[in-house]
Amino acid sequence: MTERLNILYSRLLDHYGDPRWWPAGSVYEVMAGAVLTQNTAWTNVQKAIANFGGGLSPQAVEAIDGERLKDIIRPAGSFTRKSLCLKALTDWYACYGYDDERVRRQPMARLRDELLALKGIGPETADSILLYAFGFPSFVADAYTLRLCGRYPLDAGGDVHAVKSFFESRIPRDALLYNRFHALIVINAKAHCRKKPLCADCPLYDTCERRGL
DNA sequence: CGCCAGGGCCATA
DNA sequence: TATGGCCATGGC
Numbered sequence: 001m002t003e004r005l006n007i008l009y010s011r012l013l014d015h016y017g018d019p020r021w022w023p024a025g026s027v028y029e030v031m032a033g034a035v036l037t038q039n040t041a042w043t044n045v046q047k048a049i050a051n052f053g054g055g056l057s058p059q060a061v062e063a064i065d066g067e068r069l070k071d072i073i074r075p076a077g078s079f080t081r082k083s084l085c086l087k088a089l090t091d092w093y094a095c096y097g098y099d100d101e102r103v104r105r106q107p108m109a110r111l112r113d114e115l116l117a118l119k120g121i122g123p124e125t126a127d128s129i130l131l132y133a134f135g136f137p138s139f140v141a142d143a144y145t146l147r148l149c150g151r152y153p154l155d156a157g158g159d160v161h162a163v164k165s166f167f168e169s170r171i172p173r174d175a176l177l178y179n180r181f182h183a184l185i186v187i188n189a190k191a192h193c194r195k196k197p198l199c200a201d202c203p204l205y206d207t208c209e210r211r212g213l
Numbered sequence: 214c215g216c217c218a219g220g221g222c223c224a225t226a
Numbered sequence: 227t228a229t230g231g232c233c234a235t236g237g238c
Contacts, residue, residue, distance in 0.1 A: 038220040044236055045219095077235040081221080122221045142219050186219060 002170045004154060008204070012184035015203035016191075021183030022132040027100050028058050028093065030133035034125050035085050036076040047075035058098050061090045085120025092118060100134065108136045123160050131182070137175040139167040140182045144189040151198075151208045 001009065023042075024030045029049070036045045049056055051072045061069065069083040076082060092114060096102045103111065108130060115126040123141070130138040141164040149156040149163055156166040171177060192202035199205070 034219085037218085039218060039233085040220090040235075041218040041237070043218090044234095047236080075235060077218090078220090078233045079235085081233065085221095120221070124220060128219080140219085144219060182219095189219085 001172065005170055008152060008154070009181055009184070011203045012188055013180070016184055016187050019180060019183040019187055021179060021187070027133045029056055031089060031093070031129050032056060032061075032086060034128040034132070035082055035089060035120065036073060038078070038082070038125060040077050044075045044077060048073040051075070058090045058093050061086055062094065081120050085118065088118045089121065104134055108138060111136070112138065123164070127164070131175060131178055135175045137173045137178050139164050139171070139178050141167070144186045145182065147189065148185055152204060153207065
């Protein structure tokens, strides 16, 4: 890991501790949550998940009628697209017999292409599923990561693809490390750096402040 | 009230 | 390929 990235990571880790992160109980719940949280507050996703009554499984989603699925996930917004996307994602999972280990034996690049081919799944959602659901070393470059790159002097580029390859080429290819790093970025963003100006108790405050951000 | 939240698709030019 | 409108709810 480069010096600058190491400093960033260490500061976040010292301040927040090991996050070991994604608030979900199962692999499939992570997959579904990744879709439901697209441009949507996590509190709304929780409401949608709660509407499954603890029965958020691929078998359940396959069995649920499309119209009823819309109604269940309504609190997460954009429910027409997301319901179709959930169905497509579940069909994809069914191709592997809902078997996590079988998915993990496939080449990551191929899985990513398959996910990106599904309507409603783009780069951020695909990477979240690969990393947080299945434990592949695919770095997630989401809105929080882009915002951090705009503030912290990494010179990582401006778009999702550039930022993703920036981190992946400079961090050891380790899924747990990717997990911690991105989780820390999100936790920091939620806790301190939601918008300008940064608050003084943000562990990145001095560096960002020096840049006038 | 208006803004925005852990995006992505689609229509334009 | 690069923008911009759109989806849609709930919290603030």
